[in-house]
Amino acid sequence: MSAPRTDFWIGVGVVALGSALALVAVPEGVVSPRNVRIAVLSPAFWPNILAWVVALMGLVLALQSLRPAKTPDEPHEAAGAMPRHGLLRLLALGVGSIAFCAFATKLGLVWASMIAFAVVLLLTGTSYRIAAVVVAILLPLALYAFFAHVAAVPIPQGIFVRLP
Amino acid sequence: MSFLDSAAAGFALVAHWESVFYLAMGVLVGVIAGAVPGVSATMAVALALPFTFALEPIYGILLLLGVYKGGIFGGSIPAILIKTPGTPASSATTLDGYPMAERGEAGRALGMALYASCIADLISNLSLILLAGWLASFALSFGPPEFFTLILFSLTIIAGVSGESLVKGLIAAASGLLLATVGLDLVYGTDRFSFGDPNLMGGLNFIAVLIGLFALPEIIDFVFRPKEEHHQARQLGGRWATLADVRRCLRSIIRGSFIGVFLGAIPGIGGAPAAFLSYAEAQRNSPNRDNFGKGEIEGVAAAEAGNNGVCGATLIPLLSLGIPGDVITAIIIGAFMIHGLQPGPMLFVTHAHMVYALFMGLILSSFLLFAIGSVAIRAFRFVADVPKSLLAPSVLVLCVFGTYAVNNTIFDVAVMFAMGWLGYLMRVLKIPAAPFLIGFILGPLLENSFRQAMLMSGGSPEIFVRGPITWTFWALTALALYLIVARLRQSWRAET
């Protein structure tokens, strides 16, 4: 897909997003009291304007991309090629981040971080295996020591193993 | 007591090894804390506060000021090395600092950040000493309408950080402004997009959004495309910022310092907008305009000058009016009061020697910052040599701990992840992240001052042109818009 084509679809998507915000999210999500005397002071006034600005800018972007582009050929970015299993890894990372938020406090932030570290390592691979294992264990422990004992931040310990 | 007597008494108060010691300790603690993402300068100052209870007032306050200055500079270290602003004020530093690090010029970027920070710090302190009275009365004439026009003008910097497509920048900025409306409504206290969730009622945490938006897309991209490690030698490069570099950027540094002083003196704005404004102004005036955002050293210099220029200047409203310019100075006011000192105009009468002692300590702090900063840079530079396959998960864990620590809730970590994916999507679609962040920072200031002004005037828009300050900012906004349109037309002509 060439850049103008991509921009066209981004524009369409942004128009859809902005309209959805203005037509659905603002009326549903913003509570306006009944006794607003000055219209511009309504809690929904500002979000409404912004949502429409988003939609309008999406429209401008879409129209702009239709303009016959005489841009000297876009520098062809080699990055366009899809890496093997790239999307699969992204999916794994996404699931991982959700799981992290769901279980980190139960498990303890230190242990969850070690697992997160390991998962990212497994996804990307590394040529520094020993260093990786050392860092995976020591970094969360060091951060725990710093935050809990120097910065006095209660780091969640989880229900399994408590650290001093 | 005459000026000389006060000054002499002040000198007697500050000329002890303890004052240098506590100031240096403060700067050191600040630099380290600032370098840990999530531990903002604010948090570091709040943590240091209890330690000052037992100290002599002058030492205690110097310690806190040291933490403050060190923290603001320290934030630039991870901003440059791992694209994770250590404190919000250093987010503008990532724009050019990180590309420089990618190119193997981390040492040069860090050195420039230090030079710019220290020069700006010195200028800021001198402005405090020389211009405090004048700037304080100026700050007091900033009511909501003046504030609104100032923030509106600041929004024109979006054009400078939008990169290739202004329209995409505007989309990002409007989305950032919109995201900032989540939470309780200021005027009516009703829910906005919070759907009864107490976490959302407070709005999205600034630091969670910041870290998510800047640091995480980098990690996600690396997971998507892990092989690049071997192509890309991310080394320090032996190069340090040279005097020639500093001379080239000096105009931007000085301009940025004064922008910082100006914005710092007005309560309620803070370091991040100052850094972005300074950055945008530098870009507007630089011959290397097109290189900004791709690793231009002048961008680093301007951003750091802007945020450190704020430091000394926030003490202007604090000392001369007794009002806090931001959260950090609010804590420092607490420290004054714990020691039985009441900041405000009377302080110059009742405790003049104390004020002069502070001034001398502040001047000293600029030099201490330089000395300690140079050491810190050398200590932290090794981060740039860590292979990316180890760096990426480490940064992830660091971000998780840092974000958690801000409010002690896992909700913020979830916000950070969500913002990370949003940032990644924007990156893929080539929508710039900086305007989004600027919108998110300035959104509440813009909306609140607008609505406060409308409350004051009972709905009449005339209040927005009520005096010379508002006219000035309207004129500046118009000028900035004119320049943006002129440049757009120029580039259109060049195309067709």
Added chain:
Amino acid sequence: MSKITLGLALTSAIALSSPALAAYPEQPIQLIIAYGAGGATDLSGRALATALGPKVPQPILPVNRTGAGGATGTASVAAAEPDGYTMVVARVGSHTVNPAMKDTLPYTLDDFDFVAVYEINPVACAVAADSDIDSMETLAARVNENPGTVSYSSSGVGSLLHIAGAMALRSFGVENPVEAAIHLPMAGGGEAATAVLAGTADFICTNSSALSSFVANGQLRPLMVTTAEPVAGFDAPTSADLGKPELESLVGWSGIAGPAGLPDEVIETWRGWLEEAVQDPGFQETMDRFGSIVDLKSPEDSVAFINEQYRIFRELVDELDMRVE
């Protein structure tokens, strides 16, 4: 991976080998502060935690969890386990004004067990030093003569400042202060005071501690304090002098509370700690400097005090239709 498991096993062995303590507290206690660093609640809570430090066998960790005018942090405590390891610095804003004004609040007073109220802050009303308003009567008359021109600043909807301005005007004869005076919400207490200083707002009613330095510096002029006794440094009549003793319920306070269902043991232990802490000279001195009065109320008195203040605010909110749905 096996090394990670090994590490886990090792560290768990270390953790388990430490002697188990039977009595409360056997781990650090989080003291949630629902307001930002540097504010009155924060300073009070941190001063208390500092004073408790040497008296409590486990660390007490003050945690700022801010947002939504104190609702975010307070709600998180209401939802926490009532095991005594998550406590909150209860405050007038989060525990009486907010519940009285907001129906949508994600907690109610019943979600908390109160240990005690330990500190009282008088409330003062003030104007800028160069203002021509010289008394509460003049102020009320000004509001009545020119409705919609006089404004007062606050730190947001549902803050003590919000209700205090309305309550003070009403008791001085302004029939409907919500309509007649402009409420100007600012982003925080410091900004609210600044607004009066800069002339953006005409008056402010807030804790005397937030105003004391401005009053001492001659930048703000107090019109009234709401205690029975005069407040040091405030050259202004008390509400009793002005014949409005009902305004005495308008005071700020801080206390300690936990999620409803706290074991008696926890409440008792905390009572003991608080009794020791309020004797601490350092704590007393700090509170004194902020213009607060250390006043440890018994558990029954504390609950009665909070409920009474809630009732009075609730009535006012209903009469003036200040409710936030």
